[in-house]
Amino acid sequence: MGMNNSIGYYPGCSCSKNGLAKYYGESTVKILEHLGLKVSEIEDWNCCGSSLYRVIDEKKAYLLAGRNLVLAKKKSVEKIVVPCPACCISLTKTLQKIREDKELEKKFVEVYNTGKEDLSRIVVKHVVDFILNDVGLDKIEENVKNKFEDLKVGVYYGCQITRPYASFDDPEFPSSLERILSTTGVATIESAMKTKCCGGLLMLTNEEEVLKIIEKIMNSYIDRGAQCIVTACPLCHLNLELAKNILMKKYDVRYDIPILYFTQILGLSLGLESRDLGVSREDFEKISRKIVLTARR
Amino acid sequence: MSEVITLRLLEDSSIHTAIKKCIQCGTCSASCPLSHYMDYTPRKIVNMLRNGMYNEVLKSKTIWLCSTCYLCAVRCPAKINLGEFMISLRRHALSNGYNNAQEYLKLIKTYAEFIEKYGRISEAMLMINYSLKTNPVKAIKMIPFALNLMKNGLLSLRVEKVNDFQVVKTKT
């Protein structure tokens, strides 16, 4: 990794320090630092606009997401690492749109004094893609301190991590997370629903329908013996947590399994402290019995 | 529906592409995780537009029930992105005053207020404001969950303000 200085980090609202997925953001940064990668948060970043702002004003939505690209460009950042799949889509789509749409490009020059040539070198990467394909499994394996023994982990991707623009994995049956987690010793549990949508924001507007979908998703892992479920998306994590709380009232302990970010499992395996990774005491107790220490170097 | 509105709708690139290229194979409807809750399937929406049923489309539940999961987009043999198409239809519904998706509109409004004020959003505040606007009873039911978040150090009611944030005042 010769060009460490050119890696920027975009947390987005969910994974930032005031967001509900702050532990996803924190564990991501801790892991990357631990592996010796210098990533710097894009200073003064703003919300990517998600799919919501585009409903209000399309052009402004691109200007909004694009402001982050402009800030990155000013710091000569060439690669932006993003933990949230929805942010990843907004930023990628904006880059794509600036390339194709002359009128939008004109607007960018007018507002930011930045055109498509200036932004053409920027690559936006989801953190799963970055860890697997830029950091690499060798580097992780070298640094693994604890291996999990017999921990059955349901691997849930959700929909937007591989769709529609990402090209690092199969859009419907990806395997990147299983490959990353294979370094930690866990047994990954496959599900045909691993890229089924969790309902996203519809959890707020159409709770009843969304709960039915999530119950099926969780069943597909729990029926096969999953002892925890890992996610790589702030919204999937939140929706599963919300659903778990509701389902536990209905069915008691069946749904009482930890919902974790993949970075938390990976971090524990790299020897980071559970509190630095934001793993709650209860969740840690449930999974830590499955950790064995491999010989330290 | 006025001709101007119709024209604007048809000029929108994601809508235009779908109308032009869709082969009506139904792969999108078969893939869509929300299609059985929709009043018209995604395929049918495209066909309705082809037949000039703009009113019915903009009034439909379908356009507000898409979760933008993009499964249809990666499977469509004509490479049409119906996820983007649905977002565009929502925009046209909103700007033409179709207000049959009250809950969603309130969510969007709350969201936009945050962005325009701070440049960032706080999900916790967004959820609280939104619940109070739409369903205070549900807001009360959320209290145990909120306490749990608090216990885990996750209930931050702060939003950081972005500096130098002129974009929301730009005329587009």
Ligand code: SF4
């Ligand atoms: S999958 Fe594509 S081509 Fe087939 S009906 Fe849907 S939009 Fe049309």
Ligand code: SF4
């Ligand atoms: S993007 Fe929307 S229309 Fe397409 S499959 Fe997903 S929910 Fe259905």
